[in-house]
Amino acid sequence: MKPHSGGRFYLLCYSEYFELIQITKNRQVAMHGELYSSFRLFIEELFGVLFFGRSKDKLNLKILLTQIYFSGFEALGVVVLTALALGVSLIWGGDTLALNLGQSDIFYTLIVSGFITDLAPVVISLILLLRSGSAITTELGYMKVNQEIAALRAMGVSPMSYLISPRVIGIIFSALILSIYFAFSGIVLAYFCSSLFFNLQYQDFFRGVSSQLTGVDLLIMVLKVSLSAFCLTVICCYQGLKVQGSFTEIPKRVIKALSWGFLSIIILNSLISVMRFLI
């Protein structure tokens, strides 16, 4: 056989292969229904429901409260422990650095940066991504495979207003609660460590922190935490709804949701920090 005819044979195989993929794809779409064919359409409908009242259905309070309970309340222990663990190393390193440089202001800047503006939003968002994001993707994927979402749509219930929007609002609200706890426990720990090891007085410590903390810092924290929570929930919900017809797809979607969620959190937080620096 001549080499070029072999090449043609492979070319034919490839074209048939792609044709077959296309047919399989069409079959899958017909079988399971493409709920949101693109991420843009998903976001458009979510914004329509959240901000323009496009849905006729009321917000599902049960799912909202359950989401706040699981994400905002049950995660408290993890968040406080993380704040304490991170706080010890931050305070120890920060205090040593401040003593070496002879600039006590650096210590307070580190506390504000660590527990309020920079570290806190990233840590809170990552905890939420790992705890709630993965759970959301798994739950929605399971519902999709079990045709529960199709059943909702057949009943005339919009999955966006019934399932997605309460989760988005719940996670944003939980993220704000958790960041307050994170900041509170971190700053209290910083005070105890400073007074125990460096004999820092109560008044001096809180005067130092308040001198470094501005309204803009709090605004930045709220902005970072809310936007990160929004992004991670949207990504996890979208990936959950992209599951088609098999349970084995769920772990793959969870991995995608966590990877994209992680990237979005890091990029978003860095962008806001850079923008703040530039402005």
Added chain:
Amino acid sequence: MSFSVENLLIFEDSKESYNFTLTTSSLLHIGSTKGKTTLFNILIGVGSPFCGVSSLFGKVVDLSSSHNDGDITLFKETSAIFSKHALLSNLTVSENLELALSHKSHEMSSIERESIINEHISLCGLSRVSDKRPCELTSSQAKVISFIRGIIVKPVLLIWDDPFIPSSPKLLDYFKKQIEVFKFEQRIIIALGSDEKVAQRLSLNLIGFNELRKSA
């Protein structure tokens, strides 16, 4: 009251398309592995056919291409019974039925809804499972609850995937009565199944699905 399908080509590689109009409750007899569930998904609007449309009272039934909640309003008139029951796993049996009723009949009070639900559940002899979640039910109990969810909202069109004959005479009687009510009120049931006996036992018109197709 009619449900029609025009030039429906389920897959790109399908050789025949379907054209039909149904005005009475019928069982479309489709052999197993011939795309019954696929057709069901298309008819209830959650799957897209390769081409063609299905319409209810002249309005096109296709949710898959829409991303607007407003287009779901058509589905307030329809209902579906899934072969895999598709009950929401985080809700109890009565909550599942309550969800269906509350979304279709906004004007009904919660007490009215509760009494309707209890009535249907007790008629089926399933009162003891009303507080259980779907995972705690047997397969046949889940199917019966799914049937109740489909008919409780009094839809104009009910699409039923893989209909079954209940084993207990009491349940069979309940099913027959509900189907009679549909006929009396001139509402339509479209059942998609592979068992011809179901049509006879549940008094549905038997239509061979293959007879409805024409070359594409």
